[in-house]
Amino acid sequence: MRRAFAGTAAAPGMALGRVRLERPARFSIDTTPLPEAEVEAEVARLERAFAVAREDMAELRRKLHGSLAREVGEFIDAHAQLLDDPELIEGIRGMIRKGHYRAAAALKAQRDRLVAVFDAMDDPYLRSRGEDVDHVIARVQSALARQASNEEKKIATRVGEILVTESVAPGELAQLAGHGILAVVAGSGSPYSHSAILARSLHLPMLVNVGDVLEDLRDGDLALVDSVRGEVVVHPAAQDLAQYRNWQRETLREGQRLAQLAGAETRTRDGHALRLFANAERPEDIERARNLGVAGIGLYRTEFLFLAHDGLPSEDEQFAAYRDAVLGAGGLPVTIRTLDLGADKADAAGLVMASEPNPALGVRGVRLSLQQIDVFVTQLRAILRASCYGPVRILVPMITDATELAEVRRLIEECGRDLRTAGHEIPDQFELGAMVEVPSAAINVRTLLDIADFLAIGSNDLTQYVLAADRNNDQVGKLYRPAHPAVLRMLAWVISSARRAGKPVSLCGEIAGDPAFAPVLVALGLEDYSMAADRILAQRDALSRCDRKALRALAPRLLRAHGSDGIAALLQTATASA
Ligand code: PEP
Ligand code: MG
Numbered sequence: 001m002r003r004a005f006a007g008t009a010a011a012p013g014m015a016l017g018r019v020r021l022e023r024p025a026r027f028s029i030d031t032t033p034l035p036e037a038e039v040e041a042e043v044a045r046l047e048r049a050f051a052v053a054r055e056d057m058a059e060l061r062r063k064l065h066g067s068l069a070r071e072v073g074e075f076i077d078a079h080a081q082l083l084d085d086p087e088l089i090e091g092i093r094g095m096i097r098k099g100h101y102r103a104a105a106a107l108k109a110q111r112d113r114l115v116a117v118f119d120a121m122d123d124p125y126l127r128s129r130g131e132d133v134d135h136v137i138a139r140v141q142s143a144l145a146r147q148a149s150n151e152e153k154k155i156a157t158r159v160g161e162i163l164v165t166e167s168v169a170p171g172e173l174a175q176l177a178g179h180g181i182l183a184v185v186a187g188s189g190s191p192y193s194h195s196a197i198l199a200r201s202l203h204l205p206m207l208v209n210v211g212d213v214l215e216d217l218r219d220g221d222l223a224l225v226d227s228v229r230g231e232v233v234v235h236p237a238a239q240d241l242a243q244y245r246n247w248q249r250e251t252l253r254e255g256q257r258l259a260q261l262a263g264a265e266t267r268t269r270d271g272h273a274l275r276l277f278a279n280a281e282r283p284e285d286i287e288r289a290r291n292l293g294v295a296g297i298g299l300y301r302t303e304f305l306f307l308a309h310d311g312l313p314s315e316d317e318q319f320a321a322y323r324d325a326v327l328g329a330g331g332l333p334v335t336i337r338t339l340d341l342g343a344d345k346a347d348a349a350g351l352v353m354a355s356e357p358n359p360a361l362g363v364r365g366v367r368l369s370l371q372q373i374d375v376f377v378t379q380l381r382a383i384l385r386a387s388c389y390g391p392v393r394i395l396v397p398m399i400t401d402a403t404e405l406a407e408v409r410r411l412i413e414e415c416g417r418d419l420r421t422a423g424h425e426i427p428d429q430f431e432l433g434a435m436v437e438v439p440s441a442a443i444n445v446r447t448l449l450d451i452a453d454f455l456a457i458g459s460n461d462l463t464q465y466v467l468a469a470d471r472n473n474d475q476v477g478k479l480y481r482p483a484h485p486a487v488l489r490m491l492a493w494v495i496s497s498a499r500r501a502g503k504p505v506s507l508c509g510e511i512a513g514d515p516a517f518a519p520v521l522v523a524l525g526l527e528d529y530s531m532a533a534d535r536i537l538a539q540r541d542a543l544s545r546c547d548r549k550a551l552r553a554l555a556p557r558l559l560r561a562h563g564s565d566g567i568a569a570l571l572q573t574a575t576a577s578a
Helices: 036-063 066-083 086-099 103-119 124-159 170-176 194-201 238-259 283-292 303-307 315-328 366-371 373-389 402-421 439-443 445-451 459-467 485-501 515-523 533-544 548-560 563-577
Strands: 003-006 008-011 014-021 161-165 181-186 206-208 222-226 231-234 273-280 297-301 334-337 392-396 431-436 454-457 505-507 528-532
Touching (some): 008 194, 014 181, 036 086, 036 103, 103 124, 194 528, 194 533, 222 238, 238 533, 273 283, 283 297, 283 315, 283 533, 315 373, 373 392, 373 402, 392 402, 402 431, 402 445, 431 439, 431 445, 439 459, 439 485, 445 454, 445 485, 454 485, 485 505, 485 548, 485 563, 515 533, 515 548
Parallel strands (some): 273 297, 273 528, 431 454, 454 505
Antiparallel strands (some): 003 231, 014 222, 222 231
């Protein structure tokens, strides 16, 4: 019988699928033996993965220019040779054919064996070749996993699963990527949580705060997640399915209309140029954003790299991820944010964090980085090494006081000196920015501007800290209002202070990509907007309807308006009269 459960839409879209209660098992290498009948197909998968890895390397090689092509090219060529090594491939093929290993398990066994052989060598140069084997096999594993996840996705669209869980941490969602889940329904949570941000980046419709849903649903129930109406419908009726089909048609039509704005400039109706940047959590986001035409990556959240990893990622692993992000941006600046763990992202494997009574006000972001200096230095070194591949800006989260940023600058300079002494060609100059997301940083922004090269306003956190309303708790969702005049006043103050100091300021919280906020932000004088790639076209469209002159003239009244309703009324007047 049809039943509907109301919730709060945290990531847009609709999905029809079968319920899967709780979270799926973590991604792991399947070590069960392969049935004889699947052996040749598995060998073919392995060969496809090698071919993809070779193509990845060739692509990387093509993207290198100047002295990099010489220096890094050599190292890439060595890896490419390894990929062509007949003994390596034959050995793995043999394990699949004779030992009935699955391709991923055979690769892992071969990797462990070869690395052990290299580790046992006396010659340090030969010993270091073990790392090359490791890198090469990791590339093939990743190509294999991408294939596997594509296959899983196909199955999932047939079976189609909707994850139903009490709550979902960002780390768990990061693990879900590519596992064929169609949508997420959670008993608790909020649209401004990091899980919600990640779900949007993964294109997973997500409903949160759905109450007792876990008790009332069964594994395998057919369900329709509807983020438009904010409900999940179990055993949907014919009219629900008709609505779903309508939504699919409309989404397609709107997507086609907006697609015409890809690559276009962003200008207000009265011709004022604005800059759109992308927020990225994963390398795919960068590729997607570039195709839509952006001025750069305004926020690369590095913590998801940590959350999706078993244990702490090493300097080399981080370097590879940041380098790929920089190469993926094709010469556009990439703003890499240093670790923002703590608060709702406290579950990173490999980091020992004390449990805190009030984690959002505790050791989070730069506070954690300055406490766990080894982890921070590893990350800074990896970022600096990646900055050889294209323009990189370093952004520091949760700055409360300018002295923290000064301390980070000192550490970066020290890391740069060490790396240069070790023979790395690290650029002399780097741009260092502060997130403005703690009220003290906003109020005291002039002091911060003495040290920062640029600012990025984190309105998601600034809103929760100004209004003392937890962004992860839908119980106080009514208080959590980014359009509250107190928040808008702070935004206006930070934007105008940065402009007077002649330093760039962007806004990278969720409202930057929300069409409903476009006129408010234009009124406050914001020029740089950073948002999820998915939001770029819709926001370009919304901004192009704004009359900047009329809205700027409205700003003083906007800041004096009584509550969000007053603001909405004012904006309506401006839109009507423009
Ligand atoms: C913010 O707080 O607005 C922000 C962009 O950072 P995050 O959402 O990752 O905390
Ligand atoms: Mg933040």
